[in-house]
Amino acid sequence: MSKRKKRRKKRRALKITSPARDFPEEKEEEKKTRPRKKKIFLFSISFFLIILIFSVSFIIKNKSNKKIRRDDSLNLLLITIDTIRGDRVGYAGYDVDTPSLDSLAQGGASFMNAVCQVPLTLPSHASILTGTSPLYHQIRNNEDFVLEEDFTTLAELLKNKGYLTAAFISAFVLSSQFGMNQGFDFYDDKYETPEVLKPYGPQRRAEQVYSSAASWIEENHENNFFVWVHFFDPHFPYTPPSPFDVKYKSRPYDGEIAYTDIYVGKLIQILKEKNISGKTLVVIAGDHGEDLWQHSEPTHGMFLYETTLKIPLLFNCPEIIPGGVRIKEQVRSIDIFPTILDVFQIDIPPFCQGISLVPAIEGKKIKETRKSYAETYYPLLAHGWSAQESIRTDKWKYILSPRSELYDLEEDPEETKNLIAAKPEIVTELRRELEGLKKKFSSSRSLPIKELTPEEKEKLRALGYVGGALPPGSDSKGRPDPKDKIDTLKKLYAARTAIRQGELEKGERILRELKREDPENPRVYQSLGKIYQQKEDWAKAIDELRKAVSLNPRDVVSYFQLSQSYSNLGMMEEAASAAQATLNLRPNHLLSLLFLAYYHKSTNNITECILYLERALQVAPSVTKVRLDYGDALVLAGKYERAIGEYQHLLAEMPEDPQIYNKLGSVYFYVDDYLKAIEYFEREVSFKGNPNSYFLLGAAYGKLGKYSEAVDNLEKYLAYAPAQDPKRQKAEAT
Numbered sequence: 001m002s003k004r005k006k007r008r009k010k011r012r013a014l015k016i017t018s019p020a021r022d023f024p025e026e027k028e029e030e031k032k033t034r035p036r037k038k039k040i041f042l043f044s045i046s047f048f049l050i051i052l053i054f055s056v057s058f059i060i061k062n063k064s065n066k067k068i069r070r071d072d073s074l075n076l077l078l079i080t081i082d083t084i085r086g087d088r089v090g091y092a093g094y095d096v097d098t099p100s101l102d103s104l105a106q107g108g109a110s111f112m113n114a115v116c117q118v119p120l121t122l123p124s125h126a127s128i129l130t131g132t133s134p135l136y137h138q139i140r141n142n143e144d145f146v147l148e149e150d151f152t153t154l155a156e157l158l159k160n161k162g163y164l165t166a167a168f169i170s171a172f173v174l175s176s177q178f179g180m181n182q183g184f185d186f187y188d189d190k191y192e193t194p195e196v197l198k199p200y201g202p203q204r205r206a207e208q209v210y211s212s213a214a215s216w217i218e219e220n221h222e223n224n225f226f227v228w229v230h231f232f233d234p235h236f237p238y239t240p241p242s243p244f245d246v247k248y249k250s251r252p253y254d255g256e257i258a259y260t261d262i263y264v265g266k267l268i269q270i271l272k273e274k275n276i277s278g279k280t281l282v283v284i285a286g287d288h289g290e291d292l293w294q295h296s297e298p299t300h301g302m303f304l305y306e307t308t309l310k311i312p313l314l315f316n317c318p319e320i321i322p323g324g325v326r327i328k329e330q331v332r333s334i335d336i337f338p339t340i341l342d343v344f345q346i347d348i349p350p351f352c353q354g355i356s357l358v359p360a361i362e363g364k365k366i367k368e369t370r371k372s373y374a375e376t377y378y379p380l381l382a383h384g385w386s387a388q389e390s391i392r393t394d395k396w397k398y399i400l401s402p403r404s405e406l407y408d409l410e411e412d413p414e415e416t417k418n419l420i421a422a423k424p425e426i427v428t429e430l431r432r433e434l435e436g437l438k439k440k441f442s443s444s445r446s447l448p449i450k451e452l453t454p455e456e457k458e459k460l461r462a463l464g465y466v467g468g469a470l471p472p473g474s475d476s477k478g479r480p481d482p483k484d485k486i487d488t489l490k491k492l493y494a495a496r497t498a499i500r501q502g503e504l505e506k507g508e509r510i511l512r513e514l515k516r517e518d519p520e521n522p523r524v525y526q527s528l529g530k531i532y533q534q535k536e537d538w539a540k541a542i543d544e545l546r547k548a549v550s551l552n553p554r555d556v557v558s559y560f561q562l563s564q565s566y567s568n569l570g571m572m573e574e575a576a577s578a579a580q581a582t583l584n585l586r587p588n589h590l591l592s593l594l595f596l597a598y599y600h601k602s603t604n605n606i607t608e609c610i611l612y613l614e615r616a617l618q619v620a621p622s623v624t625k626v627r628l629d630y631g632d633a634l635v636l637a638g639k640y641e642r643a644i645g646e647y648q649h650l651l652a653e654m655p656e657d658p659q660i661y662n663k664l665g666s667v668y669f670y671v672d673d674y675l676k677a678i679e680y681f682e683r684e685v686s687f688k689g690n691p692n693s694y695f696l697l698g699a700a701y702g703k704l705g706k707y708s709e710a711v712d713n714l715e716k717y718l719a720y721a722p723a724q725d726p727k728r729q730k731a732e733a734t
């Protein structure tokens with residue numbers, strides 16, 4: 001076959017398969033009259049046009065494939081990974097094993113230029129779950145702020161639509177005390193472990209959180225659900241388990257990411273096993289990154305560089321979200337909330353400050369995300385240094401601080417050349433836009449802090465440590481730029497490391513030096529207070545902690561530690577006031593509620609004691625100790641029926657726990673129901689010999705006139721009871 005014939009054949013074949021049906025066919029006779037050269041020319045043109053139309057139609061078809069199918073019956077699996085940098089994942093080209101994230105990116109939409117609004121866990125999650133900037137929700141730091149009840153969260157919106165909602169949390173900083181549990185039917189922050197009764201609460205490995213989430217999904221997958229899983233492992237300290245500890249020996253932060261990826265994969269596997277991958281939207285987001293000393297910061301929260309602002313962001317749902325879509329335009333973590341609502345066909349509430357990214361996934365340009373506001377008040381609140389605010393575009397980042405910065409992110413993504421002096425016109429423009437964003441996003445809400453009653457104020461003033469609320473944003477003026485405090489930051493880091501490793505003397509020495517160098521830094525006093533607490537030098541701890549709260553009146557941790565220190569010195573009035581100050585800032589602070597319950601019990605104010613225990617029960621309904629204390633307080637108040645109900649409730653959950661049988665036996669004894677008392681004491685002693693129970697058992701048998709059983713048990717009691725037990729004489733006399 002000649003070349004020409006081959007081409008003709010190809011042309012015919014193309015014409016047949018080409019979708020360009022309305023392209024006019026050439027008439028046979030016209031072709032005959034046309035000279036050959038022209039024919040070839042025309043042939044090339046039409047061949048070119050056919051190819052062009054073919055490819056255009058292919059592009060259109062492909063584009064239509066990129067359309068998101070909105071669906072109001074989807075499930076939602078939101079996985080937030082703490083402290084994961086946007087550039088430290090396999091699909092971003094970095095050398096780390098993240099096969100699960102890579103495959104989600106490949107099968108879905110990945111935002112390669114996503115940023116958070118604030119590089120701190122609690123504030124950033126508040127932005128993700130409410131679609132609002134920190135300027136609006138006003139959560140400026142971990143620990144010291146709470147998401148108020150009147151905010152509407154993603155979980156509340158989905159719950160209103162009939163979804164089952166459950167969250168599985170890895171770190172204390174997101175525990176229900178901080179209000180992120182709003183709208184969740186089940187909020188697993190692992191309160192049932194005794195860990196929660198320690199001041200800094202629990203942190204859980206991905207494996208544990210995964211296993212809790214997995215069993216919930218197994219049980220509930222037939223309903224529409226929203227599951228939020230929070231993994232914390234990449235957060236400091238970096239201690240990946242085997243085999244990641246060996247494989248990533250020289251870079252354990254990456255090891256934590258590789259480890260976490262395994263459990264992301266396992267969650268996706270469950271969706272596949274239950275055959276619900278096609279109807280579950282999976283969203284993966286980081287809350288912030290980690291500087292890893294790139295800009296002299298060991299972790300995150302102090303600055304607003306790319307290392308801590310850029311996060312991974314993925315949307316995946318086969319058949320709903322197109323696969324293999326990579327979006328280079330800047331998007332923000334406040335856009336996650338409206339995007340999910342848009343896909344789920346739920347109206348985006350007017351308070352939301354983000355915008356749906358559905359058009360971006362479908363290939364359209366969106367202009368609303370081109371300017372992103374970020375802030376951190378951590379330097380101000382924790383260290384007394386200036387807060388930082390920034391505006392970021394696809395090209396520029398302007399950071400407002402005492403020594404402001406401007407970076408060209410296209411030319412200098414590592415932010416090494418500050419162009420603040422070189423580009424004054426850009427600075428002026430961005431500064432104006434930053435002010436605009438602040439105005440647009442700020443809320444008129446007053447700072448979420450409970451006002452003190454005059455009586456409370458007086459009590460606290462008498463103790464000398466209340467300075468009133470610190471209004472964020474209003475007093476960075478005249479404070480040092482954190483960039484000029486790098487040395488202090490390094491020393492604080494060294495002190496923190498020393499304390500963690502138990503080298504208290506070394507930590508104390510560094511901090512004493514810092515007290516001279518940076519005398520207005522609340523963190524220095526807070527850390528010293530912690531050291532003296534560990535050394536059980538309560539008076540010294542009180543001195544440091546009082547200074548800490550006078551410099552940062554929102555310092556919940558120091559108020560609580562003050563209450564502990566006073567209590568250890570037997571200064572119970574002062575201890576109660578400090579616990580009250582803690583609750584004033586964080587109304588669900590469990591240990592303060594328990595302390596105040598104990599305090600009121602010790603002053604025989606059982607009614608108040610019961611009120612605090614009821615509040616504690618709302619915070620931690622499944623902590624055995626709280627329920628037992630509550631039952632005991634009810635007994636003291638003479639509310640036996642309610643006490644019995646409370647103990648019975650506990651017994652149903654823990655039928656093998658002898659102390660609950662003892663409590664029940666005792667209450668029945670008080671109400672003269674000796675038969676029931678005997679029943680429960682007998683059960684108790686069948687678990688383990690408790691001399692006191694033999695005594696009570698004997699007494700109950702005695703009351704019923706069953707003297708041989710009474711004597712029998714009293715003898716058993718005598719065999720165990722310590723010589724100085726006052727009950728001995730009674731038993732011996734019987």
Ligand SMILES: [Zn+2]
Nearest residue numbers: 082083121287
């Ligand atoms: Zn975090």
